[in-house]
Amino acid sequence: MSSACHEFSRYAAEYGSRNVIQRLVAQKLIASTPDQPKFILDLGCGNGTLYSLIDWEVERFVGIDFSASMLEHHPATSNVELILGDFNDPELFERLRNERFDRIYSASALQWADDLESVFKSLTSLNTPMSLAIFTAGTFKTLHKCAGVTPLLRSSDEVIAIAEKYVDAQFEVLHTTLEFDSVREMFRYIKRSGVSGGRRVLDFAQTKQLMVTYPLNYLEFEIVFITSIA
Numbered sequence: 394m395s396s397a398c399h400e401f402s403r404y405a406a407e408y409g410s411r412n413v414i415q416r417l418v419a420q421k422l423i424a425s426t427p428d429q430p431k432f433i434l435d436l437g438c439g440n441g442t443l444y445s446l447i448d449w450e451v452e453r454f455v456g457i458d459f460s461a462s463m464l465e466h467h468p469a470t471s472n473v474e475l476i477l478g479d480f481n482d483p484e485l486f487e488r489l490r491n492e493r494f495d496r497i498y499s500a501s502a503l504q505w506a507d508d509l510e511s512v513f514k515s516l517t518s519l520n521t522p523m524s525l526a527i528f529t530a531g532t533f534k535t536l537h538k539c540a541g542v543t544p545l546l547r548s549s550d551e552v553i554a555i556a557e558k559y560v561d562a563q564f565e566v567l568h569t570t571l572e573f574d575s576v577r578e579m580f581r582y583i584k585r586s587g588v589s590g591g592r593r594v595l596d597f598a599q600t601k602q603l604m605v606t607y608p609l610n611y612l613e614f615e616i617v618f619i620t621s622i623a
């Protein structure tokens with residue numbers, strides 16, 4: 394049911410590189426799409442990473458995000474509608490129910506669902522195939538272990554168990570790493586990348602301690618990919 398594969402990237406301290414993992418995730422979602430959907434819903438669309446990677450013609454793209462400043466940076470063409478909305482809110486899906494969608498995407502966002510099960514209930518009410526990528530607890534695994542902190546995110550098993558109740562899908566667990574030239578650069582990335590969802594992974598004392606003791610020159614990421622056929 395689930396397979397694991399390893400991919401490696403290197404962090405380059407240049408503009409745009411802080412989203413290197415999210416970009417890889419969105420690329421993989423697009424590449425694994427079995428068809429070329431023309432009517433698309435993107436939950437947690439952010440500044441449009443996924444939209445920008447679509448290489449076929451789209452008739453309508455609806456992007457939802459609860460951050461107005463992210464939406465401001467999303468490409469806005471005549472076939473794009475951007476909605477300021479919260480995917481934790483079932484009413485949002487009520488509103489979307491009368492629309493036609495061929496596929497629902499969500500890249501690197503649903504790990505922040507308050508209640509993932511309830512979001513899946515809302516998602517299935519749209520009766521649409523989906524391609525979702527959700528970060529899971531193996532993300533920053535060694536870092537959490539060294540600092541003695543519990544991961545913020547759900548485990549991959551938990552995410553798959555919830556999803557299986559609602560969708561007939563293929564699951565893949567991707568393990569990937571991102572290498573850094575220095576520990577300082579690594580911690581700067583954690584702060585700025587958005588992977589920690591704006592929440593503080595470590596306090597100041599823990600960060601200082603870890604900068605000395607973290608044994609790796611890379612960070613670990615774990616992402617569950619969920620692709621439903623129908």
Ligand SMILES: C[S@@+](CC[C@H](N)C(=O)[O-])C[C@H]1O[C@@H](n2cnc3c(N)ncnc32)[C@H](O)[C@@H]1O
Binds near residue numbers: 439478
């Ligand atoms: C790590 S970014 C990923 C953005 C984009 N999908 C990508 O692949 O680059 C996560 C996005 O999810 C959005 N987000 C998080 N929680 C949300 C919620 N409850 N409702 C809507 N958007 C949410 C954030 O504002 C952010 O833009």
